[in-house]
C-alpha cells in the first residue's frame with residue numbers, strides 16, 4: 267500500500283491550495299480527486315470569483331482575508347500568472363439593509379479604506395444604476411479571481427513541490443486509528459499519517475460521523491452580451507453586489523468579450539447530489555436575473571451568451587467550518603463554505619496544512635470551529 271505523510275481528499279478550490287501548502291512545507295502529499303483539476307462538476311468553476319476585504323458576513327473574517335491577499339499575491343508571483351484583477355467592488359443596498367452597514371462595520375473595525383458613493387457617481391465612472399432609497403460604497407482593494415486558473419496554479423505548484431496528484435478515482439471511505447489513516451478509493455488503498463478532507467458538496471458523506479447539517483444548493487451563473495465599453499474590466503469596471511427587495515445579486519465586468527456575468531446569491535434549490543443534477547437553465551432564475559439587469563445594469567442586454575450551474579454547500583449559520591476532527595486529531599477538514607469561500611482558498615489551504623502537520627495553527631480560525639453552538643443538531 268502506498269504511504270504518504272498527508273492525503274488530501276478533494277483537490278478542488280480549497281483542496282488544491284491545501285495540497286500545495288502541505289507539499290511546500292516538505293510533506294509527502296497525495297491529492298485525490300474524482301475529477302481532473304479545474305473541472306466543472308463541483309463549486310470552483312465559472313471563470314471568476316469576487317474577492318473583497320470589508321466583509322459584511324462578519325468582521326472576524328478580515329484578518330484571514332489579510333493573509334489570503336498576501337498568499338494570492340505570492341501565488342501570482344510563484345505561478346507567473348495573472349490570477350487576481352483588482353478592479354474594486356461597488357456594494358449597494360437600502361440604508362436599513364444588512365450589506366452596506368455590514369461592509370462599513372468591517373471597514374471601521376479593521377481600518378480598511380472604503381469610499382462612500384453618491385448618486386452623482388452612478389451613470390458616469392460607475393455604469394450601474396442606483397435607486398433613490400439605496401446607499402452605496404466602493405472598496406478599491408476588491409476585485410475578482412480567475413477560479414479555474416487558480417485551482418490549476420495551486421495543483422501545478424503542488425506537483426512542482428513534490429506532491430502526487432491522482433485524479434479520476436473516487437474515494438469511497440477512510441478510517442483513522444492510532445497507526446494512522448487508510449483511504450480507500452474505487453481502485454486502491456492508501457496509507458498516511460494525516461488526512462485533509464476538502465470534499466466540497468460531498469463533504470457530508472465523507473464526514474458523516476460528524477453529522478453536520480450541510481445543504482447543497484444549485485446556483486446558476488449567466489453571462490449577457492454587452493456592447494458598452496464602460497462594462498469592461500480593461501476599462502476599470504468594478505464588480506458589483508446589490509441588496510434589493512428581491513434578493514442579493516452580484517456580478518463581474520466583462521472579460522475578453524465574454525459578456526457581463528450576473529448571478530443571485532439568495533435563492534436556489536437544495537439538491538441531494540450534483541452528479542445526479544441535470545444542470546438545465548431555470549427559466550424562473552433567469553427571469554429574476556434579467557429583471558435585475560434591466561433595473562440596475564443600464565447598457566447590458568438580456569441576450570444570454572453562456573450559462574453554468576455550480577453548487578453552494580451551506581452550513582446552518584452560513585459560516586465556514588474549518589477544524590480538526592473532534593475524535594481524530596490527525597484529520598483536518600474544511601466544509602460548508604456557504605457560497606463565499608473561494609477568496610479564502612489560499613489561507614484555508616495554509617491553515618489546513620498547519621492543522622494536519624502541526625495539530626494547530628496561529629491563524630484566527632476559532633470562530634469557524636466545528637464545536638460552535640450553531641452546528642449542533
Ligand SMILES: Cc1cc2nc3c(=O)[nH]c(=O)nc-3n(C[C@H](O)[C@H](O)[C@H](O)COP(=O)(O)OP(=O)(O)OC[C@H]3O[C@@H](n4cnc5c(N)ncnc54)[C@H](O)[C@@H]3O)c2cc1C
Nearest residue numbers: 276278279280300308309310316437466576603607608609
Ligand atoms: C455560483 C457560485 C458563485 C460563487 N461566488 C463566489 C465568489 O464570488 N467569491 C467567493 O469567495 N466564493 C464564491 N463561491 C464559493 C466558492 O466558489 C466555494 O466556496 C469554493 O470554491 C468551494 O471549494 P471546495 O474546495 O469546497 O469545493 P470544490 O471545488 O467543489 O472541491 C471539492 C472537490 O472534492 C472532490 N471530491 C468530493 N468527493 C470526492 C470523492 N468521494 N472522491 C474523490 N474526490 C471527491 C470533488 O471532485 C471536488 O473536486 C461561489 C460558489 C458558486 C457555486
